[in-house]
Every structure is written in structure tokens, then in C-alpha cells.
Amino acid sequence: MTSITDEPLLTVEGLSKRFGTRVACRDIGFSLWPGEVLGVVGESGSGKTTLLGCIAGHVTPSEGRVWFETRDGTKVDLAAISEAERRRRLGNDMGFVHQNPRDGLRLDISAGGNIGEPLMRAGMRHYGTIRSMAAEWLGRVEIDPSRIDENPRRFSGGMQQRLQIARNLVTKPRLVLMDEPTGGLDVSVQARLLDLIRQLVADLGLAVILVTHDLGVARLLAHRLMVMQDGRIVETGLTDQVLDDPHEPYTQLLVSSVLPI
Numbered sequence: 001m002t003s004i005t006d007e008p009l010l011t012v013e014g015l016s017k018r019f020g021t022r023v024a025c026r027d028i029g030f031s032l033w034p035g036e037v038l039g040v041v042g043e044s045g046s047g048k049t050t051l052l053g054c055i056a057g058h059v060t061p062s063e064g065r066v067w068f069e070t071r072d073g074t075k076v077d078l079a080a081i082s083e084a085e086r087r088r089r090l091g092n093d094m095g096f097v098h099q100n101p102r103d104g105l106r107l108d109i110s111a112g113g114n115i116g117e118p119l120m121r122a123g124m125r126h127y128g129t130i131r132s133m134a135a136e137w138l139g140r141v142e143i144d145p146s147r148i149d150e151n152p153r154r155f156s157g158g159m160q161q162r163l164q165i166a167r168n169l170v171t172k173p174r175l176v177l178m179d180e181p182t183g184g185l186d187v188s189v190q191a192r193l194l195d196l197i198r199q200l201v202a203d204l205g206l207a208v209i210l211v212t213h214d215l216g217v218a219r220l221l222a223h224r225l226m227v228m229q230d231g232r233i234v235e236t237g238l239t240d241q242v243l244d245d246p247h248e249p250y251t252q253l254l255v256s257s258v259l260p261i
């Protein structure tokens with residue numbers, strides 16, 4: 001008998017994306033299960049961000065299917081529906097953490113507003129509840145809740161990134177896409193943020209697709225890795241297996257840091 005958790009949350013089939021004559025993704029296929037963290041690694045230009053964009057709906061695939069299992073158990077092809085239909089079917093089930101927090105935050109409203117807005121979009125109306133949830137989430141991402149009314153422009157880069165994470169996770173999505181979430185931060189800030197992401201992902205049982213240049217980040221967060229080269233998946237497997245015993249010559253080069261990643 002198949003239980004509901006045996007079903008993948010996301011299944012990508014035959015996904016390709018061309019920009020004019022340039023092929024950014026070629027015949028990509030994989031599945032992702034609830035609670036699983038999939039790292040996507042590869043050199044610059046290998047198609048990682050394009051793949052993430054096709055799943056997020058920022059980029060329209062040239063070919064292929066992106067099946068997502070909605071909360072009512074039906075599968076919807078995200079590559080074939082309009083933005084409005086996507087919002088209606090998915091609700092807040094998919095989050096996106098940008099490398100630059102300014103791309104994922106509203107800088108014209110307060111920190112608390114940034115967390116409260118998705119709750120209101122999800123239908124929550126009671127101001128006191130929204131405010132107390134925003135304060136709780138600020139604490140959860142290690143921002144002093146007394147800064148709830150401050151504008152995030154006044155936050156450091158690391159704080160802005162933690163706020164972006166809170167804004168994405170407060171509605172408990174089942175899938176979060178992360179594009180280099182710790183890129184551009186100081187090493188010590190990065191390490192704390194990685195710990196925080198690891199803890200939240202485990203606590204909330206989130207499925208995550210994590211695009212990263214950094215194999216150390218992938219090793220720490222990802223259960224499974226997918227290695228991309230020139231728009232294709234060249235190797236995939238459990239993270240430790242791929243990093244400790246890479247089979248493909250390209251992955252061997254990547255792991256030995258010969259490639260400019």
C-alpha cells in the first residue's frame with residue numbers, strides 16, 4: 001500500500017529552457033520528497049538559477065513538466081498554469097529565499113510588516129495575533145523582537161537575510177527554494193545563518209531545493225545532491241556519497257575545486 005508520504009512533493013520531467021539559441025537547462029528530471037533537502041551545485045552558468053526559476057514560476061520552461069502535489073493530494077503542472085491559477089492552487093505552499101534579501105523583502109514597511117504581510121495574504125485578520133506571531137518569528141530568527149517596528153533598511157545584511165527567511169517560513173510552506181541563501185555574507189555570519197536554516201528546516205520538516213556554489217554549504221544542509229554542467233544533470237546521489245566518492249569526472253573536478261565554481 002502506498003501512503004501519502006511515499007508520493008513526491010515535486011516531480012520535474014524533461015524540463016528544458018532555451019534563451020534564443022542558448023540552452024540553459026536540458027532535459028532535467030528529478031523528484032523531491034516532503035522533508036528532503038536537495039542541493040543543486042555546478043559551476044557558474046550551468047543552469048542552476050534557471051532551473052529554480054522554472055520551478056518558482058519566474059521563468060517559463062521551453063519544454064517539460066513541473067508536477068507539484070497540492071495539499072488536497074492532486075498534482076498540478078506548474079509549467080502549464082497561469083500565475084493566478086498558480087497562486088490559487090499553491091497558496092503559500094512554496095517560498096523563495098533570494099541571495100540578496102532586498103529582492104525578497106519589502107523595504108518600505110517595518111520588519112514586523114514583512115512577516116505579517118504573508119500571514120494576511122493567507123487570510124489571517126486579527127492584528128494582535130499577527131503581531132505576536134511576527135514577534136515570535138523575529139525571535140526565532142535571532143532578531144530582537146523589540147525591533148519589530150524598525151525598517152529593515154536599517155538592518156545588517158545578515159539580519160535582512162534572517163528576516164527574509166522568517167517572511168518565507170511564517171506561513172509554513174511545504175517547499176522552499178533557496179538561491180545562494182548565504183552568498184555575499186561574512187564567513188562568521190554565514191556559519192550562524194547556516195545553523196539557523198538547518199534547524200528551521202528540520203523543525204518544520206520542509207522540503208528545500210538549495211542552489212549553491214559552496215560545497216561546504218551543500219554538505220551541511222543537503223540530504224541529496226544534484227550536480228549540473230552545461231544545463232544537464234551529470235551526477236546525483238546522497239550528499240556524502242557524491243562529495244566523498246564522486247563518479248563523474250566533472251564532479252571529481254568540482255570536488256577537488258579545480259573548476260571556477
Ligand SMILES: Nc1ncnc2c1ncn2[C@@H]1O[C@H](COP(=O)(O)OP(=O)(O)OP(=O)(O)O)[C@@H](O)[C@H]1O
Pocket residue numbers: 019022023024042043044045046047048049050051213
Ligand atoms: N534571461 C536570460 N537571457 C539569456 N540568457 C540567460 C538568461 N538567464 C540565464 N541565461 C543563460 O543561461 C545559462 C544558465 O544561467 P544560470 O543563471 O541558470 O546559471 P547558474 O548555474 O545559476 O549560474 P550562476 O551560478 O553564475 O548564477 C547561462 O549561459 C546564462 O547566460
